[in-house]
Amino acid sequence: MRAIWxxxxxxxxxxxxxxxxxxxxxxxxxxxxVHAADGGRVRQKRVxxxxxxxxPLSDVAKGYQLPDGDVVVLGDKDFEGLPEALxxxxxxxxxxPEEQIDPIMYSRSYYLAPDKLGVRPYALLRDAMESSGxxxxxxxxxxxxESLAALRIREGVLVLETMLWSDEIRKPDFxxxxxxxxxxAAELKMAELLIDxxxxxxxxxxxxxxxxxxxxxxxxxxxxxxxxxxxxxxxETGGQVIDLMAALKASVEAAKRTxxxxxxxxxxxxxxxxxxxATAAAKKSAATPKxxxxxxRATAKSTExxxxxxxxxxxxxxxxxxxxxxxxxxxxxxxxxx
Numbered sequence: 001m002r003a004i005w006x007x008x009x010x011x012x013x014x015x016x017x018x019x020x021x022x023x024x025x026x027x028x029x030x031x032x033x034v035h036a037a038d039g040g041r042v043r044q045k046r047v048x049x050x051x052x053x054x055x056p057l058s059d060v061a062k063g064y065q066l067p068d069g070d071v072v073v074l075g076d077k078d079f080e081g082l083p084e085a086l087x088x089x090x091x092x093x094x095x096x097p098e099e100q101i102d103p104i105m106y107s108r109s110y111y112l113a114p115d116k117l118g119v120r121p122y123a124l125l126r127d128a129m130e131s132s133g134x135x136x137x138x139x140x141x142x143x144x145x146e147s148l149a150a151l152r153i154r155e156g157v158l159v160l161e162t163m164l165w166s167d168e169i170r171k172p173d174f175x176x177x178x179x180x181x182x183x184x185a186a187e188l189k190m191a192e193l194l195i196d197x198x199x200x201x202x203x204x205x206x207x208x209x210x211x212x213x214x215x216x217x218x219x220x221x222x223x224x225x226x227x228x229x230x231x232x233x234x235x236e237t238g239g240q241v242i243d244l245m246a247a248l249k250a251s252v253e254a255a256k257r258t259x260x261x262x263x264x265x266x267x268x269x270x271x272x273x274x275x276x277x278a279t280a281a282a283k284k285s286a287a288t289p290k291x292x293x294x295x296x297r298a299t300a301k302s303t304e305x306x307x308x309x310x311x312x313x314x315x316x317x318x319x320x321x322x323x324x325x326x327x328x329x330x331x332x333x334x335x336x337x338x
Contacts, residue, residue, distance in 0.1 A: 005020035006088070014121055092138050095136050095137075110161075111159060112157070140160075194252050197259065
């Protein structure tokens, strides 16, 4: 990983030199805007809407639009007077219980790794925070903007979670909150039963981005020259539930059947597991876009070789049969001269 920021963590009189690394990455299929006729990239230009001229990047400034439509133009010199004290410092403001921070405030996650000279104070801060069971609320500047963040520990590493400011959290102002809707006792009990039947431990690796995988499969199919099969559209269901109790009961029964099927499969004999694993491995191999494309190409080559071999064999058999037929015919007797 490449460091995107370097500075120090400051708490009290202790400073910890650290480097910041991105802790997450979005795995999505990226597209470019292209000309459909020839695939050429479609570029966007910076054009002034007043004179229609293209503006070079050196002449681009920041503008703040006023409510009346006027614009305040800010240049580089206008930003020189802003506070820069926190530019290379993560300043600890307080250590607070983690449960007091609403998860909605978290924005982005970054790993903090110690510099060569900061391993010992880094370990001291980490172990002390872990012992206290608290997280650190900090301030720091990233990309010319002061940010609020929280320091917590994950797998022995300090993680910096950037946070939204309190005035950036929208208030949930919805009309239904003013209505007094109380579920019936039987409905509430059935809903709780449904939650119990679906209760499980969270394993994030079990959840996959099926949309991205399907999109990658389509791209690989186009590269390999295979025919793209359009999946059927999902069946639309009505948004209004007429019988809430019936829907809850059906959900509970479906969850029980699913859970029962899983338990029966888990309790089957070891000898019966081998085909299941082989089938799962085959499905996984087939689901991999590159393997699927490679398999299609291999199958096509195998078919071509089989066809060519069959043609050679048929030609050889025909030739041998012709020779055999010619050998079996009796020779015509020669006429004697008078």
